[in-house]
Amino acid sequence: MQCERFLENIPLYLEDRLDGAERAEWRRHFGSCAACRDTAMAHDPSLLFLRAEAPPPAEREVERHLAAALSRARAERIERRVRSGRVRRWAAAAVIVLGCGLAGLTFLGGGVDPGEVSSGTPAIARTERPAVEVEMDGGVTVYQFAEMDDATTTVAFVVNPEMRL
């Protein structure tokens, strides 16, 4: 770029009215021609900062921070898994409590017909006894209060092994 053209384009550069190629060329000329640079900076001293230059970081430093970032990412992944495991345990506990409550109301004299629990809840076909009964670790018993071919199936978890439905 000729100096004359550069000087003409100073206001256009400052107003961001140069296209990409012209802008790049203007900046190159700014970097290489001290006299034009001074003239441009007399228009706007903040153009001084086009000359700012930071040394590139050492490769070793980049590698050190990259390794640290990957290590942080792994640690956060593990932490998230642990946290989500805790959430699952709380959700299981909530289901257990809910199931106990429902079972208690239905079979231990609560007098609530499961089909009438809520208008939004699908009716559960009552059976004489739970269709399935599974003993799990930790004294958890799983009951199924519906026939196997019934799509609307409910399950209760009973934590107290002494408690039988």
Place this chain on the structure above:
Amino acid sequence: MVTARLEVVSTMGDDEQALVRSARAGDEDAFAALVRRYMGGLHRVVARMLGDDEEAWDVVQMALVRAWQKLDRYDSRWRFSTWLYRIGTNLAIDVARARASRERAHEAGGLRVVASQETPAQRLEASEVERVLRRLALGLSPQQRAAFILREVEGLDTAEVARVMGCSAATVRNHIFHARKALRSELLRRYPELAPGRQEADHAV
């Protein structure tokens, strides 16, 4: 010096796309290869925004962690570098906001100017310009800082800066307009010798 110094403007080649695919599949080495090439530039931008090299590395690390975690959300129509710079710049803006109430950095030490026939602005070494920039940039709002550094110092065009900052081109221009105004004023007040012609013009009035 003012050449296209930013890797962020490089086009995304097949090699980079392949690295993105592998990284998405959980390949840490591919992710490392992908981000390694942009870490220096990202650190430079963040350090200029925060005026602190060590804090900037911390932000770069946070940006990498976030990029790794959110890689499935990366839209490959964008350059990967733009996306990474966006994460890093937003984090730097957050950090700058969080410490906005702190005292601004004290001006320390004089500037090292080499004796010659050149004007003070010409004699000033690029590294000293860098120091002045970091010092004065702290007086800008975080957004003005980001816009000015990305466009004026790093050489990105306005559209690219808008993509990095997640705002419109008009907003970027507005930030830069105000940043220039503030920097101009601070530069003349604190370093009048670095504004060639301006003093003479001021004296002539």
